[in-house]
Amino acid sequence: MAERGTVGVAVGGAVLIGALTALQARINGSLGAELGDGFVAAAVSFSSGLVILVALSTLIPEGRRGFGRLVAGIRSRSIPPWMLLGGLVGAFTVASQGLTVATIGVALFTVGFVAGQTTGGLVLDRIGYGPAGVVPVTVRRLIGALLAIAGVVVCLSGDSLGGVPLWMLVVPAVAGAGVAWQQGTNGRLRVRVESPLTATLVNFIGGTVVLLMAAGVHVAIVGVPHTVPSEPWLYLGGAVGVIYIFLSSVVVRRTGVLLLGLGSVVGLLTTSVLLDALWPAPAAPSTVVALLAAAVAIAGVVVAAVPVGHRRR
Numbered sequence: 001m002a003e004r005g006t007v008g009v010a011v012g013g014a015v016l017i018g019a020l021t022a023l024q025a026r027i028n029g030s031l032g033a034e035l036g037d038g039f040v041a042a043a044v045s046f047s048s049g050l051v052i053l054v055a056l057s058t059l060i061p062e063g064r065r066g067f068g069r070l071v072a073g074i075r076s077r078s079i080p081p082w083m084l085l086g087g088l089v090g091a092f093t094v095a096s097q098g099l100t101v102a103t104i105g106v107a108l109f110t111v112g113f114v115a116g117q118t119t120g121g122l123v124l125d126r127i128g129y130g131p132a133g134v135v136p137v138t139v140r141r142l143i144g145a146l147l148a149i150a151g152v153v154v155c156l157s158g159d160s161l162g163g164v165p166l167w168m169l170v171v172p173a174v175a176g177a178g179v180a181w182q183q184g185t186n187g188r189l190r191v192r193v194e195s196p197l198t199a200t201l202v203n204f205i206g207g208t209v210v211l212l213m214a215a216g217v218h219v220a221i222v223g224v225p226h227t228v229p230s231e232p233w234l235y236l237g238g239a240v241g242v243i244y245i246f247l248s249s250v251v252v253r254r255t256g257v258l259l260l261g262l263g264s265v266v267g268l269l270t271t272s273v274l275l276d277a278l279w280p281a282p283a284a285p286s287t288v289v290a291l292l293a294a295a296v297a298i299a300g301v302v303v304a305a306v307p308v309g310h311r312r313r
Helices: 002-035 038-059 061-076 086-127 139-155 167-193 196-222 237-278 287-305
Strands: none
Touching: 002 038, 002 086, 002 237, 038 061, 038 086, 038 196, 038 237, 061 167, 061 196, 086 139, 086 167, 086 196, 086 237, 086 287, 139 237, 139 287, 167 196, 167 237, 196 237, 237 287
């Protein structure tokens, strides 16, 4: 019973991660639209998150100890280089938000993102990539994943896609698959450094470096943005990212990659429905369609997450 309660709390954390992801997508998409440059918006978002993490890692004893274990692990090669690359996926995800969300809305961004994340979670759990090891792809998990994808299909059934470039749906799908890998990688790094804060810091260091380089190249080609938005909320994307990546590295140990992804689907879809209803984008689906998609995806999470029966030994 206690184990079930722990998993239930972890699934609730996964839902919160999805909600925060949707909120960050709206913030970064709006900042990209205001600046007229999604690459600069992504660099600003990641840089602000890195500043927060450096401050926390300096002030909190756990952060200093975790960073020390990170440095020692890199020197002794007990932490392989690929464990340090999760930030590259985060950079791609934030850049895709800044480039697409202002046009297609949070819900349609979520459509592609969820398709990639769900598929990636199934594969990664099956091969045992996450810190929980091999998580069997049971019939219930498979049905849950298919229901989540069905929610995506429902969201695509409206007339809102007319005129939307195909790449605006493909890019979020690639980002979703990458995030499934990122969550597993972050979870394994967290185990090695014994600190979710340090694992999150590593992500933001790598992501910030890549995005600053990408923004620099883009500015050299198209020029500096002509306006600098004054609304403070447009600069909170980095802080939101710090929170949900930190939570991902903790929650994935209890849920596995697939269940974390499915829980995130619930938070993503329900929050994106609310955000698109309050601030509709040109290609956003109707609220009725988005609500139906969210309901189907939530059913998928319930099927995958709620155990049936008891095993006695």
